Amino acid sequence: MSKNPAVAEIIEKYKPIWALDSASALLEWDMETYMPIGSSEARGVTLAQVQLMKQQRMMQLVNPVTSAEKMGGLNDFEKGFLRVMKHDLDYYTKLPPKLLEDMARVGTEGTVVWREARKKSDFNMFKPYLEKMMELKKQEAEKLGYVGHPYNALLDRFEEGLTTADVDKVFTSLASGLKGILNKVVAAGRFPATHPLESIKYDESAMVRVNTTVLKLLNMPEKTFRMDVSTHPFTTSMSIEDVRITTRYEGADFKASLYSTVHESGHAIYELQTDPSLDYTPLAKGTSLGVHESQSRFWENFIGRSREFVKLIYPTLSTNLPFLVNYNEDDIYRYVNSVKPSLIRVEADEVTYNFHIILRYELEKLLIGGKLEVSELPSIWNDMMEKYVGVRPENDAQGVLQDVHWSGGLIGYFATYSLGNVIGGMFYNQIRKDMDLSNVIAKGEIVRVKGWLKEKLHKYGATYSPKEIQTRLFGEQYNPQRLVNYLEEKYLA
Numbered sequence: 001m002s003k004n005p006a007v008a009e010i011i012e013k014y015k016p017i018w019a020l021d022s023a024s025a026l027l028e029w030d031m032e033t034y035m036p037i038g039s040s041e042a043r044g045v046t047l048a049q050v051q052l053m054k055q056q057r058m059m060q061l062v063n064p065v066t067s068a069e070k071m072g073g074l075n076d077f078e079k080g081f082l083r084v085m086k087h088d089l090d091y092y093t094k095l096p097p098k099l100l101e102d103m104a105r106v107g108t109e110g111t112v113v114w115r116e117a118r119k120k121s122d123f124n125m126f127k128p129y130l131e132k133m134m135e136l137k138k139q140e141a142e143k144l145g146y147v148g149h150p151y152n153a154l155l156d157r158f159e160e161g162l163t164t165a166d167v168d169k170v171f172t173s174l175a176s177g178l179k180g181i182l183n184k185v186v187a188a189g190r191f192p193a194t195h196p197l198e199s200i201k202y203d204e205s206a207m208v209r210v211n212t213t214v215l216k217l218l219n220m221p222e223k224t225f226r227m228d229v230s231t232h233p234f235t236t237s238m239s240i241e242d243v244r245i246t247t248r249y250e251g252a253d254f255k256a257s258l259y260s261t262v263h264e265s266g267h268a269i270y271e272l273q274t275d276p277s278l279d280y281t282p283l284a285k286g287t288s289l290g291v292h293e294s295q296s297r298f299w300e301n302f303i304g305r306s307r308e309f310v311k312l313i314y315p316t317l318s319t320n321l322p323f324l325v326n327y328n329e330d331d332i333y334r335y336v337n338s339v340k341p342s343l344i345r346v347e348a349d350e351v352t353y354n355f356h357i358i359l360r361y362e363l364e365k366l367l368i369g370g371k372l373e374v375s376e377l378p379s380i381w382n383d384m385m386e387k388y389v390g391v392r393p394e395n396d397a398q399g400v401l402q403d404v405h406w407s408g409g410l411i412g413y414f415a416t417y418s419l420g421n422v423i424g425g426m427f428y429n430q431i432r433k434d435m436d437l438s439n440v441i442a443k444g445e446i447v448r449v450k451g452w453l454k455e456k457l458h459k460y461g462a463t464y465s466p467k468e469i470q471t472r473l474f475g476e477q478y479n480p481q482r483l484v485n486y487l488e489e490k491y492l493a
């Protein structure tokens, strides 16, 4: 907590801003889950107005934050608070309102057109919007300022302090490590590319029972957490005392629903285990998208797809899903860990997933650096898919048009997915120095794992920057070798 009166005063003034954020989060959650579809326009207006109120209040804090920053003798909490405030304020002070407005407008229009373009697999339809968005993003980078590559300005919005130099180093080494693993896994055929279970239909209410049992196993709190349903699963929090996830039920391939639930629970555990003293401040959240994703991936893959976890949930799976009568624990383990070079990122497995991200990162860097035209995207995309994953899209819907991110202006976001896997690998390496993880999972002692993560990471919220918390925890930053070692051990041993 803050002992410095100047900082304490800013924190007090931040409270209404926190409340606006909390209200927006609830409105957005409602929009994705229960809102009648007809009110989407009004909800859009409401959210835009709340955003405007937030911006006005934030601007009043520019001077107090700037002068407080110059004071000495601040504790870690105070330094973290001012760091996060400065990072957020930068956006409002450096970007002209006209640019923000243009990005919001092109983003909304572009997303509508993108949906149609993807349906028709027609890149040319989407092209003018993406060209406009890329121009605006280049302007954004110029206004925000950067050292080195202009793309650094955009990366920093999602992962504070991240640069192309960092990512180039991580991805080069990750790509070569993964390529070797992928070739061997495919050649050995021990983890099947397709599995009969993928097409077997499940009863939705039975799957709800499975997911509910898994939440109990993960010891998710009953009074401060809930799960609902949405097309694209997500996690949101209104406060440390109200964290919500959604999951999906597509009717077949039960691992999709199961691991969405575990993935989002990983995000939720991070939020729920933040120290309560950080509530109502901007520190009551994960420190970056990459670190947040490390938590969801840690639970989904390193824990959730382990042999021990599969064994732990096998009784509830076989009780609720009668078609599993012919499958044993080992069959399920191989089913949830299938490795299949495929075209679609969101369906990719642990080994091939990162190639999908590396490709997107390379393309964004070239576009923002002015080395690639939007019109060249579809063909270079397909070439890179063939080079990295070994498959070539037959149309743009399966290729360059598959993700929503670019249409809304999320440039610089993709890299954090793979950095999440990389940091997840670092957590996996570290926790095994302190406990026999396989044995702990086998015994269902999930609370021990949660307790460890809370002490190492969760309780701090955003007090430390992503690079700083990694150095404190691991003595290194974004080391891809930990992930590569884990995958080698899992798939090649």
Ligand SMILES: [Zn+2]
Binding pocket: 263, 267, 293, 296
């Ligand atoms: Zn996630």
